[in-house]
Amino acid sequence: MSSSRVQTICPFCGVGCGITLKVDERGRLTGVEPVPGHPISHGKLCEKGWSTAYAIRPDNRITQPLKRCRDRFEPVSWDEALDDISQSIREILDESGPAAIGVISSARATNEDNYAAQKFARAVLKTNNVDHCARICHSPTVAGLKQTLGSGAMTNSAKDIFATDLIVVIGADPTENHSVLGGQIFAAQQHGAKLIVIDPRQTRLAKVADIHLQLKPGSNIALINAMLQVIFEENWHNADFIAERCDGFDELARQVETITPESVESITGVDAAQIRAVAKIYAQAEKAMILYGMGITQFVSGTQNVIALSDLALVCGQIGRPGTGINPLRGQNNVQGACDMGCLPNVYPGYQGADNDAVQQKFNQAWQGEVANQPGLTSLGMSKAALAGEFRGLILFGEDPVVTDPDQNHVRDAYKQLDLLVVAELTMTETAKLADYVLPAASFAEKEGTFTNCERRVQHIAQALQPPGSAMGDWQWLNALAQRLGSDQLNWPNSQAVFDEMAALNPAYLGMRYDKMIQAQGLQWPCNDDAPNGTDILHRDSFPIGKARLIPVHYTAIDESVDADYPLLLTTNRLHFHYGCGSMTRKSPLLERETPPGLLFIHPDDARQLKITRYAPIGVRSRRGYIETRAMITPDVPPGLVSMPYHFKEAPSNQLTNTAQDPITKMPELKACAVTVFPLPAG
Numbered sequence: 034m035s036s037s038r039v040q041t042i043c044p045f046c047g048v049g050c051g052i053t054l055k056v057d058e059r060g061r062l063t064g065v066e067p068v069p070g071h072p073i074s075h076g077k078l079c080e081k082g083w084s085t086a087y088a089i090r091p092d093n094r095i096t097q098p099l100k101r102c103r104d105r106f107e108p109v110s111w112d113e114a115l116d117d118i119s120q121s122i123r124e125i126l127d128e129s130g131p132a133a134i135g136v137i138s139s140a141r142a143t144n145e146d147n148y149a150a151q152k153f154a155r156a157v158l159k160t161n162n163v164d165h166c167a168r169i170c171h172s173p174t175v176a177g178l179k180q181t182l183g184s185g186a187m188t189n190s191a192k193d194i195f196a197t198d199l200i201v202v203i204g205a206d207p208t209e210n211h212s213v214l215g216g217q218i219f220a221a222q223q224h225g226a227k228l229i230v231i232d233p234r235q236t237r238l239a240k241v242a243d244i245h246l247q248l249k250p251g252s253n254i255a256l257i258n259a260m261l262q263v264i265f266e267e268n269w270h271n272a273d274f275i276a277e278r279c280d281g282f283d284e285l286a287r288q289v290e291t292i293t294p295e296s297v298e299s300i301t302g303v304d305a306a307q308i309r310a311v312a313k314i315y316a317q318a319e320k321a322m323i324l325y326g327m328g329i330t331q332f333v334s335g336t337q338n339v340i341a342l343s344d345l346a347l348v349c350g351q352i353g354r355p356g357t358g359i360n361p362l363r364g365q366n367n368v369q370g371a372c373d374m375g376c377l378p379n380v381y382p383g384y385q386g387a388d389n390d391a392v393q394q395k396f397n398q399a400w401q402g403e404v405a406n407q408p409g410l411t412s413l414g415m416s417k418a419a420l421a422g423e424f425r426g427l428i429l430f431g432e433d434p435v436v437t438d439p440d441q442n443h444v445r446d447a448y449k450q451l452d453l454l455v456v457a458e459l460t461m462t463e464t465a466k467l468a469d470y471v472l473p474a475a476s477f478a479e480k481e482g483t484f485t486n487c488e489r490r491v492q493h494i495a496q497a498l499q500p501p502g503s504a505m506g507d508w509q510w511l512n513a514l515a516q517r518l519g520s521d522q523l524n525w526p527n528s529q530a531v532f533d534e535m536a537a538l539n540p541a542y543l544g545m546r547y548d549k550m551i552q553a554q555g556l557q558w559p560c561n562d563d564a565p566n567g568t569d570i571l572h573r574d575s576f577p578i579g580k581a582r583l584i585p586v587h588y589t590a591i592d593e594s595v596d597a598d599y600p601l602l603l604t605t606n607r608l609h610f611h612y613g614c615g616s617m618t619r620k621s622p623l624l625e626r627e628t629p630p631g632l633l634f635i636h637p638d639d640a641r642q643l644k645i646t647r648y649a650p651i652g653v654r655s656r657r658g659y660i661e662t663r664a665m666i667t668p669d670v671p672p673g674l675v676s677m678p679y680h681f682k683e684a685p686s687n688q689l690t691n692t693a694q695d696p697i698t699k700m701p702e703l704k705a706c707a708v709t710v711f712p713l714p715a716g
């Protein structure tokens with residue numbers, strides 16, 4: 034074997050930077066390089082990208098199937114594991130029906146793995162119980178933008194950051210979470226674009242922004258409605274765009290008529306003059322681009338927050354042109370793709386409604402048999418049903434809900450109730466530790482397929498390495514399991530065949546050809562007869578729903594306010610050096626060195642009052658759980674607010690978080706819950 038260099042895509046966030054994996058003569062990964070001229074990353078990588086090699090090193094990898102024998106795992110063959118699993122599935126289906134079983138797929142896995150997962154659920158198990166972690170990041174984006182614009186994705190492209198006059202970053206921290214894009218925002222500002230940051234924390238971008246609105250957590254709608262009131266009062270709205278392309282103007286104008294900036298000062302904590310100034314700058318900018326993240330979506334009002342942003346962009350005509358738009362920054366590398374593939378209980382691939390008869394007929398025909406026809410459960414719904422004894426079997430890959438879902442104790446208890454828990458993973462995660470069977474998965478570098486990044490770009494990932502031991506790709510073991518359950522529906526010869534089947538059934542991917550997608554360094558959907566080379570800007574001339582909908586939304590307070598027992602508000606955040614549950618990035622000594630495990634960020638005034646010193650051990654308690662960690666004292670969080678990352682199993686912030694949900698998408702309110710913090714004796 035000779036050494037090789039394989040071009041693929043960084044697996045650590047939704048930006049989707051190009052990386053080259055360097056492999057030596059013995060088939061070992063020896064290094065990583067950025068791809069010069071890549072359409073998004075332009076020859077750059079952040080620290081996570083540079084550390085990719087550690088994430089997939091063979092040490093600690095699960096290399097063969099494991100079966101639980103009381104309180105330990107024993108290695109078994111694939112045949113034994115799959116025979117046993119299929120037997121348990123049959124028993125659950127016979128005794129309790131398809132409503133009692135489900136699949137959780139992964140925003141880290143390929144489109145092909147995700148397509149196979151939802152097809153396995155719907156065509157083999159006959160259930161719509163299929164979900165993935167978009168539930169807890171951008172499900173309100175999909176629901177909100179679908180209602181207002183007809184399409185739940187980033188409207189513009191990353192390159193538009195350099196084509197705009199004004200960048201508004203709201204509820205997002207791109208230098209930590211989407212670092213290469215964060216760097217591009219810095220660069221665009223240096224080249225003359227104005228930068229407005231709206232965030233309760235003083236993020237790195239907030240510190241250099243032209244204006245930082247430091248609003249109170251959960252007050253987004255009050256702030257945006259007040260901006261709309263000013264825009265209408267001053268006649269700064271784009272009347273031609275509204276008349277030509279939007280419905281619902283009168284209702285929206287009526288709804289915000291009395292919501293003046295002064296009337297929301299106490300809710301938002303933002304000075305009325307600042308709200309007026311930002312409304313003017315946004316409305317009068319020639320081209321203004323909104324970028325948002327989970328500071329918008331992870332609230333009980335998540336979907337309404339997204340709708341409010343959409344209202345703002347539409348009334349100012351800031352959509353459908355270069356340098357404009359509403360742009361959700363998707364977190365995980367393939368969360369956009371997992372949604373596009375239909376790994377959601379209510380939609381088939383391409384967001385085709387699972388409750389629509391014509392769609393069901395289409396998939397009955399394509400998959401040669403009756404597909405699931407009952408509504409499905411979300412991932413949190415599956416946990417709840419398990420605790421109620423109504424849900425018995427879960428097949429899960431590439432996710433660690435015990436660390437990443439809210440109210441960890443609740444998730445752990447639910448998974449312990451299951452009769453069958455199958456987890457396919459690279460390493461032994463907290464969720465895998467609860468499994469009946471743990472299957473060895475292949476990493477992104479050990480398989481071929483596609484990821485779809487946050488700007489809707491479908492990109493090829495190439496196999497650089499052999500999987501360790503008997504590890505294999507997810508669609509391959511799902512196929513082996515389907516065969517044992519009597520179905521040939523997942524029996525594809527290769528990843529391209531999975532992609533081709535999916536593209537033929539997904540209207541947004543209909544015109545994508547594998548070779549063309551590779552050659553073009555990715556194609557952005559929709560790609561079809563009207564747009565054979567893909568689409569960089571959505572909604573240029575029309576919306577998929579004809580006219581866009583302006584929908585009035587009302588401010589809703591966060592579910593859990595502070596009180597005498599729990600006097601501080603906790604919000605969650607992510608750190609530049611880690612990704613998700615940390616199972617990949619924490620293998621890198623370089624990244625691990627940068628931040629001690631855990632950490633609670635607290636303002637100096639609160640720390641002084643509580644007699645907490647820098648790095649001192651502290652206890653944090655909410656109504657749901659208790660953890661111990663260390664204090665980082667910083668004015669980056671305002672007084673009254675504390676903040677914690679969720680990457681660390683030693684100090685799992687999701688022991689504390691609230692499960693109160695957005696009624697539309699069941700998104701839990703991960704961005705706000707009441708806690709009490711106190712010093713612990715040093716030791």
Ligand code: SF4
Nearest residue numbers: 043045046050079082
């Ligand atoms: Fe990887 Fe995201 Fe960093 Fe790019 S920005 S190198 S995709 S982690």
